[in-house]
Amino acid sequence: MKHVIYLIAALSFLCATIANAALLNIVPETVEAEAWTVLDPQSGQVIAEHNSHVQRAPASLTKMMVAYIALKEIKAGHLRKDEILTATPIVELVQWDESQMYLKQGEQISVDHLLAGLVVMSANDAAVTLAERISGDIPRFVERMNKEAKALGMNDTHFQNPAGITMPEHYSTAADLARLGRVLVTETPDYLYYSKQQSFSYNQHFHRATNILLKQDPTVDGLKTGFTKAAGHNLALTANRMIANPNAPERRLIVVVLGSKSGLKRAEVAHRLMNLAYTYTRNEVAIKDRQLIAELPVIKSTLKMFKVETQQPKLITTSLYDQAYAIDLQAFDQAQQRIMLNTGNGQIQAIEPLRETQTQLNVEMNEKQLTAPLAKVMKLATVTVYQNNQLINSFDIEDDVQIEEANIFERFLLWIKSLFSIFSSESSELKIYPLDQ
Structure with missing residues (x-):
């Protein structure tokens, strides 16, 4: 690593602002999703993206905001995980074909179980029950959701409900959802306790997590899946891996994939993007402690x-990628963790990441x-x-x-x-x- 410093300014505290150009140029047509982004939450930099600011239906990725608000309330002392809530008539509004915990009016349930149901089961009755407890009613909670989104700089996002049901003015973007994922893992890391659970049972209702990468990759610990006909198959994915860097021995990445054609495809695309980013980018200390x-x-x-x-x-x-060719995501070999490229001599070879x-x-x-x-x-x-x-x-x-x-x-x-x-x-x-x- 070599840094060249041109003009030095006085500083004491570093405050990150807007990250700029993407680091890896990936051919959009080789990524089987309508919109996507790869974010490094430590530096705040975008590693790669496509249509990341195009407004789309977020589906149940909406529930990341519900969990964020609930965990903020717990952190502030306004809510407790062991608090027991009584389900109100609001749960009866959840339709039979919606994901749910099958809560009944008058049933008692802890906030902890509601958070697990929200994140693992993607339960709409958990979402509205938490919303009503926090804000008193759904309209005021939706107002809170939009207020929080604005404070986080999610400028292309607007919510109309806490469950992620498709509505005309309910939308977000890959970039905004990655930004939300960043604050979840940094400000409310308790979220990962729920998002890494591979299954959850409540009242004899068993649900296996739809984030299939939790089982395939032990470094994956979240974040959220979502699906509606309007949205397609969405996935916000994060992993935390040990790396050979004494200054920062662990590194987390966030990938958001929107509009894939199936649950298997969203997982495949997100995982490939994540592995590519881990291989061909790295974090470096620009200014020492x-x-x-x-x-x-x-x-x-x-x-x-x-x-x-x-x-x-x-x-x-x-x-750490120095080739003139844009990256074909399909040319990234998952087994070797290398881009396989014909560099002009007629032979396919693995492209090694830069050392310096x-x-x-x-x-x-x-x-x-x-x-x-x-x-x-x-x-x-x-x-x-x-x-x-x-x-x-x-x-x-x-x-x-x-x-x-x-x-x-x-x-x-x-x-x-x-x-x-x-x-x-x-x-x-x-x-x-x-x-x-």
Whole structure:
């Protein structure tokens, strides 16, 4: 790995923003789905995508939002997993042909069982029961769903019901659902306890998880399946794998596939996309933990220079595929975990992932000095990351700056000291340190 740094800015806390270009160019016609995306939740970068912002019926992938809200309520102390709820007449509205736990009015059930029914069984009666408990009624819960979607930046999503039933104004996108999957695994990781269950039984009703990859691949632990005639077969998939990287020994990926022709096909496509991404991309440390980046001069304070250093490492995702040819997904051999390609000599050969990558980090400074008093979060810079002259990531650099203003006596002493500064070797100019890798 080799990083080239062109302009360095002061930073203390790294705040990820919008990831940019996809890393792997996959021929859309070789992927048997209407829309799809592959996301690295650690870096926030899109690895590959097609029609990922096209609005489609999400079907039961809708229930990921229901679970997210319920788990947020549990985290906030407004709901408990062991809380016992009594099923209301709302469960009688669930039709016979809908996925359900077969709850009856007056029946008592725990929130924990409802979450398992929601995620594993994809039970619509579990969805409406949780919705009614959290918000009082379904319309207010749907309003909450849309509020949460907006807060997460799911700008191409609108919900009309908590179950995922097809309705004219009920839609989402592969990109938005991947974004939701990212917050599920990072903010409410308890979701994975339910999504990795291969089966669930309730009141003598047995249901085997329709995410067949849970049984085929031990690294897979979620996220959700969905199907309606309007949507086709949908799958939000995630896996967490051990990798040979001492800085980040585990790596999670998220794949969303919408509009496949069958349950088997959605699993095959999602798994192939995921394995391809694991093989031909990797995470690298762009900026190290506790790394001193710069010192900013401070005016009107006894603090002369504001030391700026990272509070956590910043990961970026890079491509390990260097061929000029776009990727035919069908040419990815699942057994060898390699793309098999005719590179021009008439022979099919396995394309090995790169061992070394080169990236360029450009940092645009927003501040050259700080003036006391300060007590606010400041956006100090924006970092853009390029690989092979392609923009692959960008993130804002923020810091919670707390600097007190010097009193009158201290300012007088600072003024006296400044008169003699011309004889001093001390510098009060911006100091920038190289980010050696």
